[in-house]
Amino acid sequence: MSQIPQVRVGIMNEPAVEFVLNGQYRCGGALVQGPQSATCREGKIVWNGTLYDEITFSPLDPATASFTLKDVTIGVSFHWRRKEDQTFRGSLHLIVENGNITTINVLPVEEYLLSVISSEMSANASLELLKAHAVISRSWLLAQVNKSDADKNHEVEKATGSDSELEDIKWWDRDDHVNFDVCADDHCQRYQGITRESTPTVRQAIDATWGQVLMYDGELCDARFSKCCGGVLEEFENCWEPKHYDYLVPRRDSRNEMDFPDLSREDVAADWILSSPEAFCNTKDPEILSQVLNDYDQETKNFYRWKVEYTQEQIADLIKRRTGDDYGRIRDLQPVARGTSGRLYKMKIVGEKLTKTIGKELAIRYALSESALYSSAFIVERHGIDASGYPQKFVLRGAGWGHGVGLCQIGAAVMSAKGYNYKEILLHYFINASINKLY
Template identity: 55%
Template sequence: MKEPEISVGIVNAQEIHFTLNARFLAKGETVSGDQAVSFDEGGIRWNENIYRELTFTPLEDNASFSLYDVTIGINFHWERQETQIFSGTLKLVVDEGKITAINILPAEDYLISVISSEMSATSSLEFLKAHAVISRSWLLAQIEKRKAMSKHDTGFFSFIKTDTEYIRWYDREDHTIFDVCADDHCQRYQGITMASNRAVADAVKATRGQVLMYNNSICDARFSKCCGGVTELFSTCWENKDYPYLSSIRDSNDNKQVPDLTNEEEAGKWIRTSPESFCNTNDKAVISQILNNYDQETTDFYRWKVHYTQDELAGLIRSNTKNDYGHILDLIPVERGKSGRISKLKIIGTEKEMVIGKELEIRRTLSDTHLFSSAFVVDKGPLDPDGIPEWFELTGAGWGHGVGLCQIGAAVMGEQGYNYNEILLHYYEGADIRKLY
């Protein structure tokens, strides 16, 4: 197998402003400097002409282009716009009444940026090597899945809706004109803006072509920031299937048994305490290695609390679901996954009742952006004369979906001297590491 080229969707807008920082070839012309395109008459207007698509191919080694007003952290609490610099080819295509900017580049160059963008690049080399393998595995698994889906109409639906339930999950099947997007929906990719650390380049080079495999298939190697002490099953967060290598494991080195966190009483005990785990760390040096500056705005990720007044919670649910539940009487976990993450939550209001899921839909419903995770227990304040709780408090565990590698736990393992093989096989039981190219 040869190293593949990757197409990454960066930005989608009516107008895109960019600068070619070297000589590029487009429509038979050599161009450089500031450029602007706009959506017009169903096409891309550039230099007074309209095109269906435009490709800017670099003519020099180390050529780059700058894209302005790139939104990162879409719908998350750290959302902001940045100017970002990219190497490789820039392709502009029309998509749903806007222009999409796509970066085409070799897989290994993409990975250097992803690992730098996903976390601070000062982490231990073994953790960076582990992340290079899982990021490469996830990427190639998504490309294989996209190719398979393009050949067959799978009848894929990512939601189930009835009069009493709304169950929805969010995955990568919606990308049809490029392999992956550049934001947290896939893997953070911020071009060479972030790819400046020698250690990351060394980690990618040391693991070149290596992927996780299970039964001759590339592993769909999911990962999240902090599992909260126990990792989660795929089916809790996405479609109703599971993978043997994405089992639920205790994030510790002493082979402690995973408590039955599908049981409400056990989940409550677990979430209200702070058991020892790799990812249970307050070591600012380790945390600063993993988390970029805007991620460090998030604290208390292993265990956390969120407090809402009645009006705040009812308003959030009404705004996020576009349904008026009236006053909120209760939030009742109906189904929990192996890590204690709620996959089905019953919202009881004075005007409406509904079971919602899966975990990301719950996190979006109960927050302005996203709750850290859906592993939480609920406490209610005193009742007013009408029997309405005055407030709700959520006590929770972990940050993210919890499936696969726990980034903070893996970083701690790297600091404790574990090598990248040991880190990977801790989180992906039964998988093995193979070199594809």
């Protein structure tokens, strides 16, 4: 591959969109700029009073022109969800999906990465941390673009057993994005255009790692990352499709990589979660955390170890709304299977009306939070059990933030602060991988 690939990023899907062309853009044979709006009607896009199947706005000068999308939703399904205006380089492509307008930003991969590592991290993070993130973001993106339709496995559900004992296992993996490569939110990787202020250090990180990717056995690595592993890395197959990657295997997030307990055992996982063991990501250093956590991320104070409490009424209502199943009163939340980091990938909900095992980790996190629980590495305490065996309160004590697979962003920030270079950071999290220059 000699040329820089282009990437198509889905930004938003709404009945109507408002945007501003900051500079001259070509649309068909016309030159346009300034405030614009488009609506969806009968499966068509209405712009300037004319119906279109799709529209593309291409900048005359890609180096200086940009476009601003109004009221973009960020943090979809997460606790920091909000709307903001966002500005982007490259072309704007409008199509119709599911009766709404989808906005797609088309631009070179390296330009895309300038925004991603400023959105996923702070633009003021250390150079080695930004270089490491540039390589994993580039690797993950190109691995997704290269995936065939047969390998997407974006959501899988199955139900087995009797009517009273069901198993419902599902996972999400970059949805079936037929018309673009990746989305712009945490579901894929955060991409917020040039809205997140970049710095000369971000540009230096991109230039220093230009075209570099992680590879294993001749293939691009599916280079996952999350905020905080909680002390031990999780395996890919416990979060997504049942596929094993030799470079995504359990390791302690510390200098002593092989010193980790068997967290698939319930007693061991409980001891681990209730303690605060040494790990790179076990830090409260505000300077280090500010490199990883953007403004809204910093609203989350406790992530290495955390606690959530629900009354019986709260948890019964929450699970009913979030899963769509009426369990009645909740008798218990029972661990069924844990992964290498202690994350549950199967959990049994024992209710008054229904008992069902759910998974994988994100389905569990969705079921037990108005947005998404910090992670599925938790133990359950039941308090105030009545004569019928129903607790009056549930306390979840947990570890980590996110799925825990691949690079731990907070751990990587600590490694950088301790003097590790970006290659050492990457090979700590992606076992026996190599760093190759693709273009």
